[in-house]
Amino acid sequence: MYKINEIQSLVNIEIDREIDRIKHTKPENLYEPMAYALEMGGKRLRPVMVLMATNLFDESIEKAFPAALAIEVFHNFTLLHDDIMDQAEMRRNALSVYKKYNPNIAILSGDAMSILAYHYLLKCNSSERNEMIHLFSQTALEVCEGQQLDMDFESRMDVSISEYLEMIRLKTAVLLACSLKLGAMASNAPNNAANLLYDFGLNLGIAFQLQDDLLDVFADQIKFGKRIGGDIVSNKKTFLLLKALELADDQTKAQIQDWITRTDFDESEKINAFKNIYNRLNIKMITEELISRYYETSIQICKKIALPSEAKTEMINLAEMIMNRDH
Amino acid sequence: MYKINEIQSLVNIEIDREIDRIKHTKPENLYEPMAYALEMGGKRLRPVMVLMATNLFDESIEKAFPAALAIEVFHNFTLLHDDIMDQAEMRRNALSVYKKYNPNIAILSGDAMSILAYHYLLKCNSSERNEMIHLFSQTALEVCEGQQLDMDFESRMDVSISEYLEMIRLKTAVLLACSLKLGAMASNAPNNAANLLYDFGLNLGIAFQLQDDLLDVFADQIKFGKRIGGDIVSNKKTFLLLKALELADDQTKAQIQDWITRTDFDESEKINAFKNIYNRLNIKMITEELISRYYETSIQICKKIALPSEAKTEMINLAEMIMNRDH
Numbered sequence: 001m002y003k004i005n006e007i008q009s010l011v012n013i014e015i016d017r018e019i020d021r022i023k024h025t026k027p028e029n030l031y032e033p034m035a036y037a038l039e040m041g042g043k044r045l046r047p048v049m050v051l052m053a054t055n056l057f058d059e060s061i062e063k064a065f066p067a068a069l070a071i072e073v074f075h076n077f078t079l080l081h082d083d084i085m086d087q088a089e090m091r092r093n094a095l096s097v098y099k100k101y102n103p104n105i106a107i108l109s110g111d112a113m114s115i116l117a118y119h120y121l122l123k124c125n126s127s128e129r130n131e132m133i134h135l136f137s138q139t140a141l142e143v144c145e146g147q148q149l150d151m152d153f154e155s156r157m158d159v160s161i162s163e164y165l166e167m168i169r170l171k172t173a174v175l176l177a178c179s180l181k182l183g184a185m186a187s188n189a190p191n192n193a194a195n196l197l198y199d200f201g202l203n204l205g206i207a208f209q210l211q212d213d214l215l216d217v218f219a220d221q222i223k224f225g226k227r228i229g230g231d232i233v234s235n236k237k238t239f240l241l242l243k244a245l246e247l248a249d250d251q252t253k254a255q256i257q258d259w260i261t262r263t264d265f266d267e268s269e270k271i272n273a274f275k276n277i278y279n280r281l282n283i284k285m286i287t288e289e290l291i292s293r294y295y296e297t298s299i300q301i302c303k304k305i306a307l308p309s310e311a312k313t314e315m316i317n318l319a320e321m322i323m324n325r326d327h
Numbered sequence: 328m329y330k331i332n333e334i335q336s337l338v339n340i341e342i343d344r345e346i347d348r349i350k351h352t353k354p355e356n357l358y359e360p361m362a363y364a365l366e367m368g369g370k371r372l373r374p375v376m377v378l379m380a381t382n383l384f385d386e387s388i389e390k391a392f393p394a395a396l397a398i399e400v401f402h403n404f405t406l407l408h409d410d411i412m413d414q415a416e417m418r419r420n421a422l423s424v425y426k427k428y429n430p431n432i433a434i435l436s437g438d439a440m441s442i443l444a445y446h447y448l449l450k451c452n453s454s455e456r457n458e459m460i461h462l463f464s465q466t467a468l469e470v471c472e473g474q475q476l477d478m479d480f481e482s483r484m485d486v487s488i489s490e491y492l493e494m495i496r497l498k499t500a501v502l503l504a505c506s507l508k509l510g511a512m513a514s515n516a517p518n519n520a521a522n523l524l525y526d527f528g529l530n531l532g533i534a535f536q537l538q539d540d541l542l543d544v545f546a547d548q549i550k551f552g553k554r555i556g557g558d559i560v561s562n563k564k565t566f567l568l569l570k571a572l573e574l575a576d577d578q579t580k581a582q583i584q585d586w587i588t589r590t591d592f593d594e595s596e597k598i599n600a601f602k603n604i605y606n607r608l609n610i611k612m613i614t615e616e617l618i619s620r621y622y623e624t625s626i627q628i629c630k631k632i633a634l635p636s637e638a639k640t641e642m643i644n645l646a647e648m649i650m651n652r653d654h
Contacts, residue, residue: 111471
């Protein structure tokens with residue numbers, strides 16, 4: 001079996017090769033922004049998950065390369081369009097695509113990336129290819145639904161925590177779950193194992209997104225890549241904010257409402273005000289506890305997969321790595 | 328065999344049923360704009376082409392319903408995103424999606440529509456389903472390439488007519504060609520026939536787009552649905568403009584350049600100026616001649632399909648109907 005860092009190297013080689021092909025495809029204004037988006041890289045966590053899932057059942061993981069590429073290209077397509085919608089000018093310490101080029105180019109390159117993802121999937125030789133494309137389509141639609149809910153929440157003050165959890169399940173977790181299941185399907189894994197991997201990914205994904213909410217407020221600026229407090233400034237209905245609204249006394253609630261409705265404010269002042277409220281209400285610890293619950297559930301599910309426990313060690317290492325990304 | 332109007336009715340029933348399903352899917356802000364876009368309707372030419380192609384080889388055309396839906400939903404996705412990129416506020420005498428809702432909703436609903444198109448295709452029961460999805464993906468990517476070239480041309484004054492023809496092949500013609508070929512594939516038509524249908528659609532599609540360029544300037548406002556002269560106002564590099572630049576003497580060329588570079592102008596005055604130039608240079612007749620050439624080529628190709636000529640009559644009627652849409 002491959003180690004995580006070996007899989008990461010394989011993923012990087014494969015994606016960089018594809019970036020090179022994309023860079024030389026015309027028209028330049030359509031394909032170069034795709035290459036730019038894919039080059040920004042990040043940890044390429046999802047394709048790593050695809051290949052690691054394949055590797056649980058099969059030594060030859062190259063059969064899952066097309067699925068790994070499809071997932072990474074699709075994920076970057078969603079980032080590209082999300083950045084337009086959120087007017088996020090920076091991504092991973094670099095200009096986001098719509099800012100480096102322009103919104104029209106970002107819309108169209110994103111469109112082409114989502115189509116390209118299917119293109120890769122069609123290259124899969126697995127006998128389960130149709131089911132794989134079906135799962136991918138279902139997941140892709142769910143990701144759009146999640147993004148829409150996220151946008152809907154912006155103008156709502158009555159979002160419940162269960163609505164929020166459903167939103168991040170759709171927006172973030174299903175794609176991690178799908179990555180693992182696709183990897184399993186590429187190697188014709190037993191259905192039961194493939195489904196457990198899906199559920200493992202789903203719980204891990206929710207933990208991952210909650211952690212992302214937490215890092216927005218409490219991360220180290222340099223490692224984080226994005227601006228600290230971005231969610232606070234833009235009034236994102238994160239778990240932290242919703243929990244604070246739930247726990248706050250009337251005076252604090254009024255204070256939160258006031259900050260949210262202000263259009264003219266000093267950003268650092270707003271971020272500090274929220275940090276103080278969160279500290280007073282113990283939000284960091286509450287969030288960490290919820291993260292732990294989802295994380296522990298994911299590990300328990302992973303352990304249920306009918307494979308020798310050594311085989312699952314590397315997958316659990318990956319889960320740990322994902323969750324400790326700030327240290 | 329079905330008559331065109333029977334196929335149109337079947338298409339309308341099928342699409343309206345799907346619109347109803349979409350309308351009741353949550354989140355509302357994602358799915359309602361899709362239903363709105365699909366309801367605006369238009370002639371639903373492409374799904375009609377899918378089913379007519381199927382019907383050439385098979386009496387039971389319902390097997391091609393998923394492919395017909397896929398094509399119509401994909402086509403409307405491209406219109407939806409194109410309208411954002413072109414800032415086109417009207418479409419078929421109604422507000423375009425981004426204007427009725429907002430650009431973010433239009434981006435995301437469009438994204439979901441492109442995924443939904445694959446979702447439908449996956450429901451096809453044809454033994455050639457994989458080849459169908461592959462053709463569809465290839466075509467979808469080409470449509471994006473065509474749209475990018477169209478945008479690239481906006482800032483270029485040196486676009487050649489052959490570059491222009493390649494752009495409309497990608498942006499418009501391949502989707503008509505793909506519609507016909509998918510219909511043929513859904514009924515397991517012989518390869519040769521499916522390829523001839525593709526080429527028939529390609530030539531017809533180029534004729535269709537050239538006609539669209541012509542109608543932008545010379546159509547009847549009410550029937551056209553869009554604003555007359557929109558291409559002129561926005562300096563679109565249409566066949567008419569490129570041919571005029573080719574034929575114009577230095578003085579007229581300077582006049583055209585002057586209009587194109589002006590940022591502050593009266594729209595009607597600009598439209599009239601271009602109409603006068605086009606009339607002086609006989610552009611209408613030259614365009615009509617080129618349209619006829621592509622149209623005649625398409626009919627010749629259609630006639631080559633190894634089927635009794637009665638079987639092809641309805642297809643040729645459709646081609647005629649498409650090209651006479653302004654009368």
